[in-house]
Amino acid sequence: MSQDPIHIIGGGLAGCEAAWQAAESGARVVLHEMRPERRTDAHQTDRLAELVCSNSFRSDDADSNAVGLLHAEMRRLCSLIMACADDCQTPAGGALAVDREGFAEAVTQRIESHPLILVERGEVTAIPAQWRQVIVATGPLTSPALAQTVLGLTGEDMLSFFDAIAPIVHADTIDMSVAWKQSRYDKEGPGGEAAAYINCPLNEAQYQAFIDALLAGPKSEFKDWENVPYFDGCLPLEVMAERGRETPRHGPMKPVGLTNPHRPNDKPYAVVQLRQDNALGTLWNMVGFQTKLKHGVQTEVFRTIPGLEKAVFARLGGLHRNTFINSPRVLDTRLRLKADPRLRFAGQITGVEGYVESAAIGLIAGRMAAAETAGRPFQPPPATTALGALIGHITGGHLDAGGRSFQPMNINYGLLPPMEAPRRGADGARYGRGERGRAKKKAMSQRALADLEAWRAASALEPAL
Numbered sequence: 383m384s385q386d387p388i389h390i391i392g393g394g395l396a397g398c399e400a401a402w403q404a405a406e407s408g409a410r411v412v413l414h415e416m417r418p419e420r421r422t423d424a425h426q427t428d429r430l431a432e433l434v435c436s437n438s439f440r441s442d443d444a445d446s447n448a449v450g451l452l453h454a455e456m457r458r459l460c461s462l463i464m465a466c467a468d469d470c471q472t473p474a475g476g477a478l479a480v481d482r483e484g485f486a487e488a489v490t491q492r493i494e495s496h497p498l499i500l501v502e503r504g505e506v507t508a509i510p511a512q513w514r515q516v517i518v519a520t521g522p523l524t525s526p527a528l529a530q531t532v533l534g535l536t537g538e539d540m541l542s543f544f545d546a547i548a549p550i551v552h553a554d555t556i557d558m559s560v561a562w563k564q565s566r567y568d569k570e571g572p573g574g575e576a577a578a579y580i581n582c583p584l585n586e587a588q589y590q591a592f593i594d595a596l597l598a599g600p601k602s603e604f605k606d607w608e609n610v611p612y613f614d615g616c617l618p619l620e621v622m623a624e625r626g627r628e629t630p631r632h633g634p635m636k637p638v639g640l641t642n643p644h645r646p647n648d649k650p651y652a653v654v655q656l657r658q659d660n661a662l663g664t665l666w667n668m669v670g671f672q673t674k675l676k677h678g679v680q681t682e683v684f685r686t687i688p689g690l691e692k693a694v695f696a697r698l699g700g701l702h703r704n705t706f707i708n709s710p711r712v713l714d715t716r717l718r719l720k721a722d723p724r725l726r727f728a729g730q731i732t733g734v735e736g737y738v739e740s741a742a743i744g745l746i747a748g749r750m751a752a753a754e755t756a757g758r759p760f761q762p763p764p765a766t767t768a769l770g771a772l773i774g775h776i777t778g779g780h781l782d783a784g785g786r787s788f789q790p791m792n793i794n795y796g797l798l799p800p801m802e803a804p805r806r807g808a809d810g811a812r813y814g815r816g817e818r819g820r821a822k823k824k825a826m827s828q829r830a831l832a833d834l835e836a837w838r839a840a841s842a843l844e845p846a847l
């Protein structure tokens with residue numbers, strides 16, 4: 383076995399989980415954390431795994447919620463973050479919430495007392511040549527000097543500093559008796575597809591009411607450190623509307639080159655286009671709809687768009703500071719940088735979003751690095767599991783293999799291969815629409831946990847090289 387330690391940069395959710403998993407697999411680890419020597423704009427303490435905002439790990443229901451499923455998978459893989467969260471639970475109904483200080487203290491204590499982990503405080507600004515195995519887990523607020531290093535390794539257009547997020551809709555909640563599929567001017571894409579977009583038509587009254595709601599809705603304010611210089615290419619929709627009520631109609635909502643087959647004689651006044659967002663075709667993003675509208679209002683306002691009245695959103699829009707790499711372009715399937723495979727990435731910097739998702743990628747990255755150090759093969763978990771689906775999202779499951787429109791995302795069922803929803807319950811009675819949706823999620827969760835167990839058993843049997 384190689385004696386070189388694995389160097390993990392960043393002692394947040396992902397870095398701590400990666401360190402734990404690698405050390406529990408027998409590897410030596412040096413965990414580098416810059417706090418307290420150098421602070422971020424959001425962290426308040428010098429503890430490892432500090433939660434910078436909410437104290438919630440979201441739903442703990444593995445039967446009907448994808449993040450609950452991720453919790454269950456991580457518990458089965460002996461996650462440190464989940465173990466400490468379970469130990470520090472506070473009452474939160476169906477959610478898993480934690481005592482934030484107790485949680486960070488518990489993680490810090492377990493990491494610092496692990497015999498194979500050495501914690502070194504101090505900012506890492508460059509990757510020394512003698513580090514043979516590195517995991518970069520420096521999160522959304524990666525220090526500027528290290529971001530510069532990553533920029534040099536990945537290329538200028540491969541690192542984002544702001545997250546301009548357009549909402550994403552579950553395809554099966556779009557009303558296709560109102561919307562239709564067509565590309566502008568029926569232009570064929572590289573794959574020969576001439577109907578690549580879903581189009582939702584608005585008449586003049588609907589457009590004006592939509593703009594009114596957009597302008598009137600409450601917006602999230604940026605913190606000082608998020609003083610965002612808007613790029614004209616990704617202006618929030620309401621900023622565009624503030625520049626002129628008709629501006630969106632000449633931008634992302636322009637109605638040209640499209641004919642509504644449901645009402646061929648009615649020319650829409652404006653059109654909202656959605657573009658396929660994942661290879662499975664289960665998720666579609668609203669093109670050009672990045673917005674600072676508060677989340678509750680977004681659902682209300684976007685459901686006024688014809689065809690989206692019953693839309694269920696996999697993710698709502700937003701714009702905030704977030705350092706992340708264009709993972710589908712720059713990482714291989716083992717989370718290694720193609721340009722320098724000594725480096726693995728983990729956590730939010732890879733383009734997942736949220737405490738749990740970040741820790742989940744840390745878990746896999748830690749196990750991958752330990753396997754590589756020991757010369758053991760490592761197969762990632764299957765795509766039918768929440769863990770596998772997240773890895774698929776960041777390393778190439780994304781529709782655009784070029785990664786041009788890659789955007790960070792929370793785990794959701796739309797990232798897993800779809801299943802036919804059962805029509806009847808165990809008693810033979812026909813399900814209603816809502817019951818059917820719940821039964822489908824439960825079936826997908828059961829498949830995920832069964833496949834995870836099979837993968838775990840097979841991985842344990844993998845022979846050493």
Ligand SMILES: Cc1cc2nc3c(=O)[nH]c(=O)nc-3n(C[C@H](O)[C@H](O)[C@H](O)COP(=O)(O)OP(=O)(O)OC[C@H]3O[C@@H](n4cnc5c(N)ncnc54)[C@H](O)[C@@H]3O)c2cc1C
Pocket residue numbers: 391392393394395396397414415416417421422424425431432434435436437504505506507519520521522523524525528703728729730731735736737738740741
């Ligand atoms: C303001 C804000 C609010 C958020 N609110 C939520 C929320 O409510 N819920 C949620 O699920 N997610 C939230 N997130 C996202 C959240 O940050 C991530 O989900 C999660 O913390 C990411 O884990 P991570 O390990 O990738 O990064 P982090 O937890 O941020 O850990 C990265 C660590 O790397 C260290 N570091 C950075 N640069 C260097 C360097 N050069 N050398 C050494 N160490 C370095 C940092 O000090 C930090 O400890 C929020 C993010 C921000 C910025």
